[in-house]
Amino acid sequence: MLTYLMRRILLMIPTLLGITVVVFAVMAASPGGISPQSLIEGAMKPNERQALLDYYNKRYGLDDPAPVQYLRWLNNVSPIGFTLNEQHKVDGFSLTKGSDLGTSFTYNRPVSEVLAERIPITLLLNVITIPLIYIGAIVLGVKAANESGSKFDVSSNVIMLALWSIPVMLAGVLLLGFFASVQHWQWFPTAGIGSRAAQDMPYLPHWGSALDALKFFGGMMLGTLLMIWLSRWPETKIRMAVAALFGLVAGVAVAQDHGQQSTIVWVLMPLLGALCVGGIAMIDYAPLRTMGLALFGLIVGGALAYQMLDQGFVRGFLMDRAWHLVLPVICLTYGAGAGLAKITRSSVLENLHADYARTARAKGLGQKEVLWTHVFRNSLLPLITIIAGLLPSLLAGSLIVENIFSINGMGQLAIEAVKNRDREMVLSITLISGFLTLIGYLIADILYTFADPRVVYD
Incomplete structure (x- = not known):
């Protein structure tokens, strides 16, 4: 096993080199290649354009052949290699020169930053x-x-x-x-x-008073416990009916919060709420049913409690970040x-x-x-x-x-x-x-x- 691991680790080096060679070759072979012309945009005077071309060529070595550019980049990212002077000429070899990912053309900042x-x-x-x-x-x-x-x-x-x-x-x-x-x-x-x-x-979230915090967490806890209790109800039909009723009420609240009131929303939202929550209550697998209804109770309880909070509530950095991540997740x-x-x-x-x-x-x-x-x-x-x-x-x-x-x-x-x-x-x-x-x-x-x-x- 140890021999296999060492062999695989050593094979990583040529594999990585092959990957970077292919990517660099594709970039160099694309229309325009890797040249200073691709970095210059907008209308400029001929002398200004030429001065900018000379600057990019000197800074990034873009006037060199593609193999030379690749070898220079490879030497920069390698922790072991040749050291260069201010004229970009080789002046020695070092085992501890460190790795440098270079400077981004777009951001004009070090790539590592x-x-x-x-x-x-x-x-x-x-x-x-x-x-x-x-x-x-x-x-x-x-x-x-x-x-x-x-x-x-x-x-x-x-x-x-x-x-x-x-x-x-x-x-x-x-x-x-x-x-x-x-x-x-x-x-x-x-x-x-x-x-x-x-x-x-x-x-962390900040409440204007201890009563507000008690309202918020109490609402979430009450909603969660109520739905967990409902999920354990032995008779499926009664459990589905009660859950569908909760879903219907939640759907009505969602329709009321809609930006543009319409008949379709008032019909569709309560119906979807009843079907979704009632469908969760119908699941035979108890852990999944309990988890689904508990999540519903947590959200509804928290939303109701949030409406009763005073103006002193500040959601804080953590809750703001979680709020932004819901849809992407x-x-x-x-x-x-x-x-x-x-x-x-x-x-x-x-x-x-x-x-x-x-x-x-x-x-x-x-x-x-x-x-x-x-x-x-x-x-x-x-x-x-x-x-x-x-x-x-x-x-x-x-x-x-x-x-x-x-x-x-x-x-x-x-x-x-x-x-x-x-x-x-x-x-x-x-x-x-x-x-x-x-x-x-x-x-x-x-x-x-x-x-x-x-x-x-x-």
């Missing part, structure tokens, strides 16, 4: 969405596979397929149009992950979660019908023990394969979501760098993403050995 600003934003988005995706996918997938052919399996498959089929671009635009527009429900902000006013707010979660749930179901269902599972049942083991002790462990292999791509996705982010919601993360930065032919930025993002991809595959190989002892690397 720009990346240090953008990476935390994309990391925040993915640290929130990835656990939600995997927890929801595993719960739904295992439950659907364990009850193959049941109403839950059929309905969840239909819902997951529908969610997976909705384009993220369409979902993002619809969410903005309905829940951030003044014409409908202006519940969420339209752009960014924080407001300017939040920079001057305290970090929904867009990043629903499609990936639906697809992963389908994969989980297929993997668990295949292993449930395997010979070793039948043997375990024949020895007298219960279905739950067979599922979680034997089947689930072997079903993790496809999920581990998908995990291998998580590390690069932490930096790549979601290009579509970040552009729709105007979030200055790594996804938007990559698009801007490619459009502006920012050589240093594109190569740096490629280098970091490629390195994380290879590290992800290495981690996946290690996890394979823990999930399946039959996997060996000798």
